[in-house]
Amino acid sequence: MIDINNVSKWYGQFQVLTDCSTRINKGEVVVVCGPSGSGKSTLIKCVNGLEPFQSGTILVDGTSVGAPKTNLPKLRSRVGMVFQHFELFPHLSITENLCLAQMKVLGRNHEEAHNKGLQLLDRVGLKAHAEKFPGQLSGGQQQRVAIARALAMDPIAMLFDEPTSALDPEMINEVLDVMTQLAAEGMTMMCVTHEMGFARRVAHRVIFMDHGQIVEDAAKDEFFGSPRSERAQQFLSKILQH
Amino acid sequence: MTLNLNWGILLEESATGDGPYWTLLATGLQWTLATALTGWVIALLVGSIVGVLRTLPYRPLALLGDIYVEVFRNIPLLVQLFFWFFVWPEVVPQEIGRWMKQDMPYPEFITAALGLGWFTAARVAEQVKSGILSLPRGQKNAALALGFSLPQTYRLVILPQAFRVVIPPLTSEFMNIFKNSAAALAIGLTELTFQMKQMVEYSNEVIVSIAAVTTIYMTLAFAVNRGMAWLEKKARVPGMIGGGR
CATH class of the missing domain: 3.40.50.300 (P-loop containing nucleotide triphosphate hydrolases)
Structure with missing residues (x-):
């Protein structure tokens, strides 16, 4: 690989x-x-x-x-990548962080991207935080979102x-x-x-x-x-x- | 000594034959607004592009941006306006030069708006650049790692953050462009300060004329400041720089 x-x-x-x-x-x-x-x-x-x-x-x-x-x-x-300092995009909500690349890079429609994002957010145990912004989450939570964001691209x-x-x-x-x-x-x-x-x-x-x-x-x-x-x-x- | 202020002069018919003195100032205000706002649009566009160029990983483009900033920032605005108004039409091909001097509509306004815009763009570029450089390097890497192209990375990730960071210094620039537009009187644009001089000459009410114009400039700058403060609040993101909760 x-x-x-x-x-x-x-x-x-x-x-x-x-x-x-x-x-x-x-x-x-x-x-x-x-x-x-x-x-x-x-x-x-x-x-x-x-x-x-x-x-x-x-x-x-x-x-x-x-x-x-x-x-x-x-x-x-x-290829998904996860960084030491999480690097979520601070100006976007958690959901937007999860959807942006799916839509702009893979060309998925909003509903598809949204569903995929929420499903992965649920998987890392953070579904309740979907509408928050990265700055409102703890480091561990941000890193889990970052993993979900990478996984959303089906790497x-x-x-x-x-x-x-x-x-x-x-x-x-x-x-x-x-x-x-x-x-x-x-x-x-x-x-x-x-x-x-x-x-x-x-x-x-x-x-x-x-x-x-x-x-x-x-x-x-x-x-x-x-x-x-x-x-x-x-x-x-x-x-x-x- | 007592000050004998005749505020009523503003309502009196002016000796220029253009209606009462206040209409003189009103016309001036219109040109000031038109020049400053047009200049600001140019400054934001050109300044953002130049600012971005200076952060790109391509040396020649970054150098081009650096040269722009150095040239436009290091020459007095007044000299730049004189250059564009008097020298430029002589330098360009004759046909175009002739058109500029004879047929171009509102030559003073167009020259002033462009000159002011290009001058201010250098300062905007400097701020946009420092805004971009203030972001963690990892943001660019994270965006690229998700598969965004470099233009997408700037448009979707870097610039939305950088512009939020530089709203306060941009506010100063926006206020400056209104004040700097006064320099356009030197090339004959009938903007606010030009009209103030007119009023002083024809009415002899020096203090009233200057006080009226001072008040207008202060109100303008204050309005810009409040407007930008509103924008800054609108653009605020929870948990991001200066965002609070």
Whole structure:
């Protein structure tokens, strides 16, 4: 579904990604972790072309993201993305947030978009908030709406860029629950996250990044059981103590 | 010393033969309104486009926007009006220049409205740009990630927010354009300040003339201010910047 081949990226002289290669199959849940500045957010943003990269290729469902003739908006409309800071559109009501792209990008009519939006809002447990504005919801609620907004586009895969990093501890679980449910339904997911509990329960594979490189790319049990690289062992020992 | 103010002069027949003095001021007010409002429409349109250009990820377009702002912001309005009125018709192809000088209807008004609009556009552009840059970067990414094109992203997501942010500074610009329209008297537009000078010359009632015109300008600016405050309240979104609950 997502094929990343030898991707490298530079900001000027500084290399942020070095020869990253991995593959995410249909229905697979892959967690990307690593210390801050390791390039994980940059890598996930390359997948839907929000960040350009200078060498290598990324194929999403067979379409090359970096190719000049690729219709990026069309490709992006098929890949859902959830951001650290939610990024709901604050000037639009929750319902409008859910309907806007369905209508303007997919060309659905108002009723269709509205029904779909409300159905997904119900699914993330927020139907009662349909007419509110994003600024009136808590962080956890906003993030659940953001997930519903991405799902409303019927994506073939979902990208999560640290979806719980900006949340109060109490709100993290309500977001992880939605993600867990999504994974159980067979959604293809690439998640940049520090939530190792989530990775343990839900992920099929874990990718560990450091200094712009994929240091470890292993099945979940292997990763948590016996990580091969010393750097990953260190990282795990630091964050799993708690 | 006592001030001998003859307010009744406003109702007296003017020596210009155009009716009572108040009608002189009324005509002036009409031209001021027409010039400022036309100029404002131009300023908003051009300013928004230039402001947006300056935030685009295409260097040449952004540079074009920067040049516009630098040129129009760094030259005095009066000089700009003189340029458009006296120099421009000489620079363009002869045919067009001749038309401008001889056949163009209301040349003073058209020149003043355009000149004022272009001048103010540079300032509007600066504000629109800072409004756009004040938004979280993630908003653009979120819109693009949903599959919106860049124009859709601006139209549906970025500009509706940016304009809300810049309503207060735009209010100042809107008030300024009424006050700046007084400069058009220099190219002979019979706007309010021009008519004030007329009235001073013919009636010799300096204080009454200036006081009357001052009151009109203040009322205008106040009305604009209130109108924009109403707009700001209308556009307010719960939970958004300055929106309260």
